[in-house]
Amino acid sequence: MNPKIKIKTSDISVFYKDFQALHGINMDIQEHKVTALIGPSGCGKSTFLRSINRLNELIAGTVIRGQIYIDASPVYCKEMDVVALRKQVGMVFQKPSVFPMSIYENVAYGPRIHGIKNREQLDEIVENSLKAANLWGEVGERLNAPAAGLSGGQQQRLVIARVLAVEPQVILMDEPASALDPISTARLEELIGELKKNYTIVIVTHNMQQAARISDYTGFFLNGELVEFSATNELFVNPRDQRTEDYITGRFG
Amino acid sequence: MNNRTQEITVGTMDAAKLLAIRSFTRKNSTLGFNRDKLVETILMLNAAIFILAIAAISLFILIRGLPLIFKVGITDFLLQLEWNPTAGSFGIGTMLAGTLAVTLTALLWAVPMGLATSIFMVELAPPRIGTLMGSLVELLAGIPSVVYGFFGLIVIIPFIRNYLGGSGLSVLAGAIVLGVMILPTIINISRDAIAAVPLDYKVGSLALGASHYQSIRRVILPAARSGIITAIILGMGRAIGETMAVVMVTGNSTIIPHSILSPTRTMTSNIVLEMGYASGDHQAALFATGVVLFIFIVILNLVVNLTLKAGKNYGAN
Amino acid sequence: MVPTKDKEKILTAIFWLLALIIVGILFSLIAYIAVRGLPGLSMDFILQAPSRAGKEGGISTTILGTLYLTAVALFLAVPLGVAAAIYLEEYARPDSKFAWLVNLTAETLAGIPSIIFGLFGFVFFVIFLGLGWSIISGALTLAFMVLPTITRTAQEAILSVPREYRENSLALGAGKWQTVCRVVIPPALPGIITGIILSIGRAVGETAAIILTAGSSLNMPLSLSDSTRTMSVHLYLLAMEGVSMERAFSTAFLIIILIIIINYLANLSLKRLAVNN
Numbered sequence: 001m002n003p004k005i006k007i008k009t010s011d012i013s014v015f016y017k018d019f020q021a022l023h024g025i026n027m028d029i030q031e032h033k034v035t036a037l038i039g040p041s042g043c044g045k046s047t048f049l050r051s052i053n054r055l056n057e058l059i060a061g062t063v064i065r066g067q068i069y070i071d072a073s074p075v076y077c078k079e080m081d082v083v084a085l086r087k088q089v090g091m092v093f094q095k096p097s098v099f100p101m102s103i104y105e106n107v108a109y110g111p112r113i114h115g116i117k118n119r120e121q122l123d124e125i126v127e128n129s130l131k132a133a134n135l136w137g138e139v140g141e142r143l144n145a146p147a148a149g150l151s152g153g154q155q156q157r158l159v160i161a162r163v164l165a166v167e168p169q170v171i172l173m174d175e176p177a178s179a180l181d182p183i184s185t186a187r188l189e190e191l192i193g194e195l196k197k198n199y200t201i202v203i204v205t206h207n208m209q210q211a212a213r214i215s216d217y218t219g220f221f222l223n224g225e226l227v228e229f230s231a232t233n234e235l236f237v238n239p240r241d242q243r244t245e246d247y248i249t250g251r252f253g
Numbered sequence: 254m255n256n257r258t259q260e261i262t263v264g265t266m267d268a269a270k271l272l273a274i275r276s277f278t279r280k281n282s283t284l285g286f287n288r289d290k291l292v293e294t295i296l297m298l299n300a301a302i303f304i305l306a307i308a309a310i311s312l313f314i315l316i317r318g319l320p321l322i323f324k325v326g327i328t329d330f331l332l333q334l335e336w337n338p339t340a341g342s343f344g345i346g347t348m349l350a351g352t353l354a355v356t357l358t359a360l361l362w363a364v365p366m367g368l369a370t371s372i373f374m375v376e377l378a379p380p381r382i383g384t385l386m387g388s389l390v391e392l393l394a395g396i397p398s399v400v401y402g403f404f405g406l407i408v409i410i411p412f413i414r415n416y417l418g419g420s421g422l423s424v425l426a427g428a429i430v431l432g433v434m435i436l437p438t439i440i441n442i443s444r445d446a447i448a449a450v451p452l453d454y455k456v457g458s459l460a461l462g463a464s465h466y467q468s469i470r471r472v473i474l475p476a477a478r479s480g481i482i483t484a485i486i487l488g489m490g491r492a493i494g495e496t497m498a499v500v501m502v503t504g505n506s507t508i509i510p511h512s513i514l515s516p517t518r519t520m521t522s523n524i525v526l527e528m529g530y531a532s533g534d535h536q537a538a539l540f541a542t543g544v545v546l547f548i549f550i551v552i553l554n555l556v557v558n559l560t561l562k563a564g565k566n567y568g569a570n
Numbered sequence: 571m572v573p574t575k576d577k578e579k580i581l582t583a584i585f586w587l588l589a590l591i592i593v594g595i596l597f598s599l600i601a602y603i604a605v606r607g608l609p610g611l612s613m614d615f616i617l618q619a620p621s622r623a624g625k626e627g628g629i630s631t632t633i634l635g636t637l638y639l640t641a642v643a644l645f646l647a648v649p650l651g652v653a654a655a656i657y658l659e660e661y662a663r664p665d666s667k668f669a670w671l672v673n674l675t676a677e678t679l680a681g682i683p684s685i686i687f688g689l690f691g692f693v694f695f696v697i698f699l700g701l702g703w704s705i706i707s708g709a710l711t712l713a714f715m716v717l718p719t720i721t722r723t724a725q726e727a728i729l730s731v732p733r734e735y736r737e738n739s740l741a742l743g744a745g746k747w748q749t750v751c752r753v754v755i756p757p758a759l760p761g762i763i764t765g766i767i768l769s770i771g772r773a774v775g776e777t778a779a780i781i782l783t784a785g786s787s788l789n790m791p792l793s794l795s796d797s798t799r800t801m802s803v804h805l806y807l808l809a810m811e812g813v814s815m816e817r818a819f820s821t822a823f824l825i826i827i828l829i830i831i832i833n834y835l836a837n838l839s840l841k842r843l844a845v846n847n
Binding site: 288289292293295296297299300301302303304306307309310313314317366369370372373374377378386388389390391392393395396397398399400401402403404406407408433436464465466487490491493494495496497500501521524525528529539540543546547550551553554555558559 | 574578581582584585586588589591592593595596599602603606649650653654656657658661662668669671672674675676677678679681682683684685686687688689690692693694698714717718721745746747768771774775776777778781782802803805806809810815818822825826829830832833836837
Binding site for chain 3: 084086099100109113114159163
């Protein structure tokens, strides 16, 4: 079987004013796989993640060099509309941040923005997205309740449902479980395993056990460089670089 | 950015899908991107209203007032004690003195009182009492100046007349009413400044064995100093610019006040009293009074905004 | 020598006393005006037009004048002020010189005394634009006066909306303006409304600027070009010209009631803002 490369980054460097956060990262991310990015805090893994959907640009003074291709389209070019890009590349953040609206309106937010007005169509999208996020059973009966009333774990799955409703091809996750309790984390990991059938997932995590459990490929970042990138089993069992070994055996970070 | 497309390894991607993504991207970029730019430009023009307002106010007041000041001469206009506009003498010396007298007397009691109240609200009062005081101070700030003036006219003036002598219309009456009116400004800003002092400072001081009051005096107040100075300056600005309450209680005679019981006229009173019937040079002289007032206020505000508040934010004021 | 502990007790007592004096001032002012103003307050007083310069009749035309002036001023100032706040908080870059200047001029505008606004309104709207002493001149002047309040409160409300809402919305592919309209403004709305309510309070109480720009006619205000008199101006003229102290008290009492209601509503919507974010 011929694996397909979904995202290819070519020599990506990111500067915040005078500080260089990323040094020429090259990475091939495969379709329908989970790719984990690990490393100590401040190592550039989140910066890398945010350069894929061009969210770094929100910070004034950011300069990005290099190129990222999703399928074959270059992400950094004049013709690329960031709105269209972000529709294809969904993102889940560290803190589950539901909008102060009902559960239904949270999920319908994306489709509405992208011009879907038909109520039946919206109902269907909301139901399918909540089902795909393993949340339908818990909230299907109270879609009009305020989303803020859900538990942390439910909120994070609601955020994922909200991302799924836009029908992305790639989902970026920035430490999605760091604010969750162990049981919610287990449910989230289970969900990630199911989602990879249909989506390409890139996840930043500070939890190495989590990376080992859920990912197919793992990249280790240190001081803005990609030290090592290989299949998860290989990286954890048989690291090629001394620094990787130091990190995964807990010698620093 | 470089588009090194030849490098890419395209997996199962077919040309049709690639084209679809590309055309979709283009279509949206003309719809979405430009609209956001347009909105931004419109909002920016709205924000420019503040610059325009200040420019227009300065321009029109100066155009109407400056020629007369130059005609009379700056020093004569500011320091001459004779104000007899129908006879052609335009000196606002007495009003400068009046404004100064009323403002300083008001600050004399309102600053310590306001500062004490803000210390009370942040440091001493139980939280519920502090919050309650906060809403009462808001109410105090909301009561219109004409109501304060009216209260002064009906209550404070007879009181001064009966117990201290004179007609009651006086610097003192103005200072009492003005002091109450600037209390909210002083309290709100210095309270925010005191509340903004990091808890560590206080804890550190208490840990050294200092009492609560020693900590307030030696650690908290010094740390909140620039906020407290801001409060005093803005309170002063408010007092200098206040019109209706002062005009109702100070008697408005154009003399240099020789005691706090003598009547006086402030610059603001001068404008509102005579604007209704003034014309020609007389009207220009009232605008000239406004110019002096305006310059005072702008200087006070710039001092606060460019030096004291630089980099700091004392919340709503 | 007094021991430190006793000294501190005395100090505490003094602080409580000073705070009580301020509360006392507020309550005695309200109580005094209520006691003297209540007897003259009736439906007739509110609904009847004044006659003989306010010596007789009610104050209906001044209530209408106040409403008219306030409504027109807010109609002009609210969209401008809120748009400016959105620009400053959502669009302007932190190092923008333009935004710095807007913030500085807004702060300066907030500190300008009403008599200066009055002079400006008089020379610009009344004379230069030839609008005369009229509701439109008064409302335009008032609009300038309340702009900083509206913008400042709206800025703070917008700032209190969590940054994550914006990131999440943008990451879902929403445009900037869509994000502002759908996830920033709705939770900030109570704060924006607080600013509007506070502006109403300012408009109700304003006197000096109104006398110089809207005049003091007691006739029923009909068109925008009519001169009018607000309740506060009416109170000033009743008291200063000794027309009728009884009616002055009732007018003052009515103004105070309005201000208390306005303050209550402003607090209520501030609490809503806190709940939202």
